Amino acid sequence: MKRIFLLGLLIVVAAPLPADEGMWTLDNFPSAVVKEKYGVDLTDTWLETVRSSVARMDSGCSASFVSPNGLILTNHHCALSCISQNSSAKNDLEANGFLAATAEDEVPCQTDRISVLIETEEITRQVAAATAGKDDVKAADTRRRTLKRAVQDCEETSGLKCESVALYQGGQHWLYKYKRYDDVRLVFAPESDIAAFGGDPDNFNFPRWCLDMSMLRVYEGGEPASTPNYLEWREEGLDAGEAMFVAGRPGRTQRLLTVSDLKFLRDTSIPHWLLRYVELRGRYIQFAQTSDEARRIVHAPLQGIENGIKVQRKRLDALHSDALFAQKEQAERALKAAVAADPVLAAEVGSAWSTIERANETYLGFRDDYIFIEGGAAFNGKLFNYARTLARAAAEREKPNAARLKPYTEAALPRRKQLLLADRPVYPELETLQLSFSLDKMREFLGPDSTFVHEILGRKSPEALAAELVAGSRLADAAVRAELWSADWATIRASKDPIMRLALAVDDRARALRKRYEDEVEAPVDRAYEKIAKALFAIHGTSTYPDATFTLRVSYGAHEGWTEKGSDVRPWTTLAEIYPRVTGEAPFRLPASWADAEKSMPGGTKFNYVGTTDIIGGNSGSPAIDRDGRLVGLIFDGNIHSISGSYWFDSELNRTVAVHPEIMIESLRSIYGADHLLEEMGIPER
């Protein structure tokens, strides 16, 4: 049997040993399968170590504690926003790397926040009870209010930070309770040239040579936090074929989507996203050529969208695969047939698929308006984002908590405030480029005859308007933002800042579009997926995993390569193999500190490696863990085939890519002289 797809197998009677598929919640981890397949008996202690040592970076990554003093290991690209916020033309931490000699030298990551899961609580019944008997729109509204209240109650009673999580596309609702660290500082970062060696060309490729690591530290009360639960290193890493585990926060998979939703992604969402971002990429690249400073300031945003472009391109390729659609269609047909065969399910669930199809048709009629006006695609850049946050926060704070937009509830406001007040550099040239680009795309997508476009542009070109708005705004100043954050709604409404005025001017229409989306798309679709989940549970139980939701999950697998066009790919690389790849020009250039690496580190030092574990974006920074709970690597990527993991798991080809402990420890020791960190992590001198 070639490729095995567990979700497909839901509908197949006799299953062989399953593939290493799934991003599992701790309460539903398939320990029996792992034991049977790998002979590994994971204890409750092992699972508890995972829960307490593995952290979420709220900016969208994973991480783990690696010392009792709040020291954190994650990827360089996960710390990139912190690194670039702390960089300037004179002190370029992206280019030159960073190592704090002492705790006093560690620099604040103003927009970072770390959350550690403490406990979870299922509230599916409460939600179901509240929404029962209501029509879709009323149910959706009630569901939102119920969840906001539950989160608020949770925070008040537990003293923890709470979030609601919908698993199985709303088939289950949970409260996730976190300990949260708001004070995060940068401890160590290598140079971008080695962290992202190979740049965009090598991104998602393997074999690979990236030291995509960084170290952060969480503080409490101005002191390094005490983190008694942390992972210990196993410097030599995994043996070939050995069982491997990944614990982290996979962001989003869409494996349970209906065929209609997958087609919508293929025909509309992904192509439209690509059409915008690929052009922006071209503008960034050309902008970078205007000066060294331009190159520096656009480096991080460019890296971000290039990664996104590769992901979306490969997702589109996956959605163009006949095999994928055949499998999805077959699974959907089988589930529909099972539903139809059960009169109770048929009556309750039967219409769910056509509901989603109709909602997609409805959405298509106003999607461009929604994306550009409410989604903000017309107004790229930090400044508009600040303005909208300020305008909405002031308006929403006047309402009762459960009636607010979710990002402005009491539980969510601290994060809004943190992101708003962080004193990050705003580069007017880049802001103007971004805003002018997005206004131009607004005109392209909504059309030059759109009333909205006329109102926004008037008689100005996108370039002229963007330049004028950016030049006239004072929102780049964190002190100005802080003042406005404390202001009331009347003051905000009267602001004369031109970007505040823009945000205020579009807000009614933006909110109306959001309401339309919620009522005409989200409400029926959420209810439909709830029904489909009910059918799945009724027919198959919860023997599978929910789609990824940026919450804690554990994957299992083995340290193994794959076969690419008939050739076996060895599952690891070594230091010696990087040199033939070095051209001396970006992105195939080694930093100066690595000039003597060939002498100072053994050529056999393992660099990057792969495994069969099931991961997705958001897993970046996740620790790879062995059967004994030791740290055996740092996930930073997947191979090119892993991108189709958004929609299905192809066990033959999908591979996790990790930084090997050997190169991390070796370079900390020999290149960066970070002996104090090695000591803190309990790594013995050589």
Added chain:
Amino acid sequence: MKRIFLLGLLIVVAAPLPADEGMWTLDNFPSAVVKEKYGVDLTDTWLETVRSSVARMDSGCSASFVSPNGLILTNHHCALSCISQNSSAKNDLEANGFLAATAEDEVPCQTDRISVLIETEEITRQVAAATAGKDDVKAADTRRRTLKRAVQDCEETSGLKCESVALYQGGQHWLYKYKRYDDVRLVFAPESDIAAFGGDPDNFNFPRWCLDMSMLRVYEGGEPASTPNYLEWREEGLDAGEAMFVAGRPGRTQRLLTVSDLKFLRDTSIPHWLLRYVELRGRYIQFAQTSDEARRIVHAPLQGIENGIKVQRKRLDALHSDALFAQKEQAERALKAAVAADPVLAAEVGSAWSTIERANETYLGFRDDYIFIEGGAAFNGKLFNYARTLARAAAEREKPNAARLKPYTEAALPRRKQLLLADRPVYPELETLQLSFSLDKMREFLGPDSTFVHEILGRKSPEALAAELVAGSRLADAAVRAELWSADWATIRASKDPIMRLALAVDDRARALRKRYEDEVEAPVDRAYEKIAKALFAIHGTSTYPDATFTLRVSYGAHEGWTEKGSDVRPWTTLAEIYPRVTGEAPFRLPASWADAEKSMPGGTKFNYVGTTDIIGGNSGSPAIDRDGRLVGLIFDGNIHSISGSYWFDSELNRTVAVHPEIMIESLRSIYGADHLLEEMGIPER
């Protein structure tokens, strides 16, 4: 009955009055249908007028004679290459427009060539006889040689310029015999701001206000050519609802493609094209912002790719329409069933569709290599193009005519030479941008581990290599190119010019990929389409039209609007309506010469209008003609729905967009003071 699709109707028994569908050859024009539907009896004289007055611009447009002295009317965008070649920072004809006061002032269009069809001759039998009984690869080779020989014989015996044309995807082969004009000069061009008023945002939109016209003149022996057959103006244009005809050279439709080929376009060809050109668009736009001169030199290439992007985007939208695929699948099923029901056809044709499907799978395996290496997508810019032409011309001239690559046969060489030797400006900054961009995309699509990529880039970045190649090459100098054009193969092979060396270095691999494409894709696919055409003819006769092939076609229809989202679109615009649209900023800016237009021309002057005629890219510059053979407009675009015309004709929505004679004549008179041209065209003074 709503939308009517003639190709779909092929398989339906009872047909209502057909839609205005089809780009018909003169020998097969549906005069009976036109008579029945519009009461118009087109005479042989009418058809003969069309043949002799309508011309092809070999660069890819249509045109017509409008005086007995070689005066030609076409679009501004069709003359744009000539206009921009004759522009400089000091004398910017794109920005400022151009009017030759006398014949002496008319400026050469060095890369333009005009062809007038004299006669056609069917050679299907000859080709069939030559290829009969041969396997696909052998048949393809024989077909190519047979056609090259037929063209050569035709030129020698007729004294005309001959081309072979495959109609119905190879179901018929023809010789088209032309009178050719190599000396083309620019007579008149308005300013870009009014020619392309609304720019990319308004492109393919309607209502519309573009004076997208220009005038050229053909010369023979240094004197204006005598062109006794030309179109006379009907200044007031068509009445609403009146029958309208378009004669021109539609470039390419793909309405007879199989479902497998349409999927290939949807899933591979179009997305990949967009991914490259949308990024290049971003680079062009950002480059334009670096200086006024940068903006000037990138204007024409940017306009070109923006048009292409809009076309490809809307084609993709069309291919994402479920209705389109349902109709195509139904038609294909019906044709297959008809074939299966006839034992003779079944044996001969039955496998054609699966052959095409398999060929597409094969092609997918090396398409990126083919597009980048042989297709030249890795090496954008004029310089590489010159180098490849020089290298191939020298190598091919050593071979017998029938064994050469088609662009280097005796019949085709004059055009190669004209394009190569034209003394057009080469802008090193733009060349470097284009080459560096394409080398970067080569690395992205072929992958950083591709041997070819390593050989081309070595240890250099795309930017560094491109800059070095452009700086080191002398091919920008037309005299250098002329010298190399006369050189023999040994001299060319020894060239030290770095871009010549690059072209020579990749040529073996490029040719091997071409051979592979010809043998593994083209040969079986051509043969399969030949079989499908045979089935179509056997079942339906030639009661339909062939896909467009950049040869003379006539479409019929009426001067009528359409209904857009429930509102009727009036089928014309007037001058007065442009002013509210003018913002003063590009692309909604009027040129200085139009400052007094509001006073000097009546507000009711008709500007642009639409009709139901079936057109496609390549029809640009076509005359609109009335029942009496008079000129009633100048085709320059279609509405946004016309783009799906590549794949089907949607009679409800697809509309031709034309410049109205009133605005052309009025502005020549009142704005441009071109009384001598009006007089030459026989237009009386007001």
